[in-house]
Amino acid sequence: MTGEPITAFEALRIGLVNSVVSAELLMEEARRYAAIFVQRAPFALTTAKRLVLKSYDVDLATGLELERRFIASMATPAERKAEQERAAAGQDTYGKIFRR
Numbered sequence: 001m002t003g004e005p006i007t008a009f010e011a012l013r014i015g016l017v018n019s020v021v022s023a024e025l026l027m028e029e030a031r032r033y034a035a036i037f038v039q040r041a042p043f044a045l046t047t048a049k050r051l052v053l054k055s056y057d058v059d060l061a062t063g064l065e066l067e068r069r070f071i072a073s074m075a076t077p078a079e080r081k082a083e084q085e086r087a088a089a090g091q092d093t094y095g096k097i098f099r100r
Contacts, residue, residue, distance in 0.1 A: 043074065047070045050070070051063070051066060
């Protein structure tokens with residue numbers, strides 16, 4: 001937030017990046033991540049990218065509401081109901097995501 005530069009290892013420590021690799025291993029690591037992404041549901045990845053891009057234009061509350069709506073749209077009504085019931089048993093956060 002301050003604009004001050006940080007090292008790659010500091011970015012890793014604070015969770016800003018997922019991994020730090022040498023320049024020699026960069027493409028291998030990028031391919032490893034790409035292999036994971038291509039195994040995921042295309043709609044879910046597209047939705048995640050849209051949410052990240054949209055987050056630059058909205059405040060936190062709006063961003064969280066958009067995230068909840070997008071995630072809820074990826075489930076059938078029966079899946080949402082089942083998730084609400086599961087969440088009610090102890091995971092309030094997920095219940096809020098799937099609640100309409």
